Amino acid sequence: DSGVTQTPKHLITATGQRVTLRCSPRSGDLSVYWYQQSLDQGLQFLIQYYNGEERAKGNILERFSAQQFPDLHSELNLSSLELGDSALYFCASSIQEFGNEQFFGPGTRLTVL
Amino acid sequence: KNQVEQSPQSLIILEGKNCTLQCNYTVSPFSNLRWYKQDTGRGPVSLTIMTFSENTKSNGRYTATLDADTKQSSLHITASQLSDSASYICVVRVNFGNEKLTFGTGTRLTIIP
Numbered sequence: 098d099s100g101v102t103q104t105p106k107h108l109i110t111a112t113g114q115r116v117t118l119r120c121s122p123r124s125g126d127l128s129v130y131w132y133q134q135s136l137d138q139g140l141q142f143l144i145q146y147y148n149g150e151e152r153a154k155g156n157i158l159e160r161f162s163a164q165q166f167p168d169l170h171s172e173l174n175l176s177s178l179e180l181g182d183s184a185l186y187f188c189a190s191s192i193q194e195f196g197n198e199q200f201f202g203p204g205t206r207l208t209v210l
Numbered sequence: 211k212n213q214v215e216q217s218p219q220s221l222i223i224l225e226g227k228n229c230t231l232q233c234n235y236t237v238s239p240f241s242n243l244r245w246y247k248q249d250t251g252r253g254p255v256s257l258t259i260m261t262f263s264e265n266t267k268s269n270g271r272y273t274a275t276l277d278a279d280t281k282q283s284s285l286h287i288t289a290s291q292l293s294d295s296a297s298y299i300c301v302v303r304v305n306f307g308n309e310k311l312t313f314g315t316g317t318r319l320t321i322i323p
Contacts, residue, residue, distance in 0.1 A: 099253060139315040140254070140299070153310050187253050195303075198244075199311075201253030 100124065101202035103188050109208045115176040118205045122169055122190030128152070129171040130191075130199060131163055135184040146171055147194045178209045213237070214302050214314035222320045227290055231317045233283040233300030241303040245274050245285050248297045248316065257285070257298075287319075295321045 100123035110116055122129050131143040142155035146165035157163075160178075165171040175182060185206050189199040214235045223229050235243070242261045246254035258267045258274040260283070266275045271288045287294055297316040304310045 099255070101253070137315075139313040140301075141313070142311055145310075155310060185251070189253075198256050198259060201255070203253050204251070206251070 099200040099202060101188060101190050101200050103186075103202040103205050105205060106203065107206050107208075109210065110178060111210055112178055112180060114178050114209075115174065116178065116207065118173040118175070118186050118188075118207075120171045120173070120188030120190075120202060122171070122188075123200055126190035126192050126200070127169065128191045128194055128197075128199075129165055129169070130189040131157075131171070131173050132187040132189065132201075133184050134187060134204075135181075138184075140187065143173070152194060175207070180209050183207055183209045214300055214312050216298075216300050216314040216317050218317060219315075220318040220320070222322060223290055225290060225292055225321050225323050228286065228288050229290060229319065231285045231287075231298050231300075231319070233285070233314055235281050235283070235300070235302045235312070235314075237302045237304050237312050239304075240278060240281075243274075243276055243283050244301040244303075244311075245272070245283075246299040246301060248299055250296070254299055290321045292321050292323060295319060 102121045127148045130145045132140045143157040145153040163173045185204045187204045189201045191197040217232045245257040248254040260276045262278040273286045276283045299316040300314040
């Protein structure tokens with residue numbers, strides 16, 4: 098158990114809908130990262146927050162947005178969902194802004210029908 | 211384009227045997243290289259992190275090597291166990307000043323009794 102929690106574990110929804118994925122980092126970690134892993138694809142970095150502020154952006158679609166709250170938990174919002182958004186979404190956390198080991202959560206499996 | 215390529219894509223070996231997984235990268239400037247183990251449907255777990263000045267690093271039966279000149283890394287697994295069956299992912303931190311990571315697509319290792 099990495100100490101990073103993600104909810105929900107599974108999510109099934111329809112095209113065009115909007116969903117919110119939630120992540121709680123390890124106690125004491127200030128950085129939160131979001132990743133997407135499609136079937137048979139490598140992990141793709143989406144976005145990083147550090148202590149409430151956006152720090153780095155990867156290949157995140159405009160339909161996706163994220164935020165980190167004062168209690169350091171983070172949410173990833175996915176809107177106007179398409180079939181191709183079906184994937185595993187992982188959250189990771191680390192102590193500092195960069196350079197440290199990242200600890201991954203168990204992931205949220207999103208299925209868009 | 212910064213890339214991380216791993217070989218082989220998949221590997222099947224007998225329990226108790228050794229194996230070596232390869233990673234070649236083209237990312238620059240290089241900060242550090244990480245190997246992760248990912249069980250099916252679960253979050254990746256860090257095995258090693260190496261900076262450009264480190265040539266080898268061990269974690270139990272796992273030994274990673276790094277040649278920053280040729281931009282190659284390997285992960286050697288000794289005396290494999292059934293629990294080693296997983297995907298092994300090579301990850302390179304792209305540059306200093308942010309935490310964007312480039313992931314390889316992984317090697318799927320299967321240990322058979």
